[in-house]
Amino acid sequence: MKAREDARGARSEGPRKLGLCVLCGLPAAGKSTLARALSHRLRQERGWAVGVVAYDDVMPDAFFEEANPLPSQWKLLRQELLKYLENFLLAVINGCQMSAPPNRAEAMWEDFITSLKDQDLVSSAAPEAPSHYLLTKTAVSRPLFLILDDNFYYQSMRYEVYQLARKYSLGFCQVFLDCSLETCLQRNGRRPQPLPAETIHLMGSKIERPNPEKNAWEHNSLTLQSPACSSEASLKLTDLLLTALENPLKFVEDNxxxxxxxxxxxxxxxxxxxxxxxxxxxxxxxxxxxxxxxxxxxxxxxxxxxxxxxxxxxxxxxxxxxxxxxxxxxxxxxxxxxxxxxxxxxxxxxxxxxxx
CATH class of the missing domain: 1.20.58 (Methane Monooxygenase Hydroxylase; Chain G, domain 1)
Structure with missing residues (x-):
């Protein structure tokens, strides 16, 4: 009940400030470390609500355990996760509770919900309504940024997120964490569960960096050298996110x-x-x-x-x-x-x- 009242209050104050940030780069480039630090800083310094969606934490473990997963399987899983993100965004935009989508991948949905709960963005509605979730006061009363943490090594992967932001007139930006292949391989080797080195080599040969000069939709992009921990990098990041929030994309009717x-x-x-x-x-x-x-x-x-x-x-x-x-x-x-x-x-x- 309290969450619904908060949601109504938020709607009466005018349009919510909502944004999507795509964080991309090679495995072990430092994206997850940057996402956690950025999330903490935005909450503390700006008072924003922040949700970090780490694809590695939400995607099914069984997929990563396959020796040679099909590209089409990966595409379907990414689109499934975008469907969950859209479900959450609709609840925020409309100031209502969120329902579990039909025909969902149950384990993946549960991991997504757990991630939102851990970041104080949703809570379970009631024991008798296990598939319904209430937005927290944090989610409905402040500017909200969702940071999507994944490799996003193809331009088309990032464009799907851009389309979602445009569909609901959200702010949109991209951060590319630039890190040498050699450094990524060294860091990956020190991980408890490292990726195969050939996977990182292959991704390094295929990665498509944001190219604002070629693609107008990528104009709000920033490239940072890893590790991105300097005060200058922090200022650039904040400016990027503020620009995205203050300049939401315009919805274009499909022709x-x-x-x-x-x-x-x-x-x-x-x-x-x-x-x-x-x-x-x-x-x-x-x-x-x-x-x-x-x-x-x-x-x-x-x-x-x-x-x-x-x-x-x-x-x-x-x-x-x-x-x-x-x-x-x-x-x-x-x-x-x-x-x-x-x-x-x-x-x-x-x-x-x-x-x-």
């Missing part, structure tokens, strides 16, 4: 006709690029198979399977398959190619295991 036109243009360009890349992959694989002296009839069968796989991927893209988002802002070619290589390797493995 269905324009989006469809964009999708067709995008599909044409993407299809050509993917077709060329997959052709090279198939050609290289067949060359390797010949070098391994695969029997002629097996070479023929392998070529048929690989070409069928390539055709399936291209048709999926042509049809706008939801595995591969086909709008210019969100397409991630690396995911498509990685997924193709994953399925291609499964096919190739069959033939070589038979050979030996």
């Amino acid at each position: 269905v006709e324009q989006k469809e036109t964009d999708r067709i243009i995008c599909s044409t360009n993407i299809l050509h690029q993917v077709d060329q890349t997959l052709r090279r992959a198939v050609s290289q694989t067949m060359k390797e198979a010949k070098d391994e002296q695969l029997l002629p009839y097996k070479l023929k069968l392998l070529a048929e399977e690989l070409n069928k796989l390539k055709a399936k991927f291209l048709e999926d893209l042509r049809q706008g398959n939801k595995k591969y988002l086909c709008f210019r802002e969100t397409i991630d070619l690396s995911d498509v190619i990685s997924f193709f290589h994953y399925e291609k390797d499964n096919i190739v493995q069959k033939y070589f295991s038979k050979q030996h």
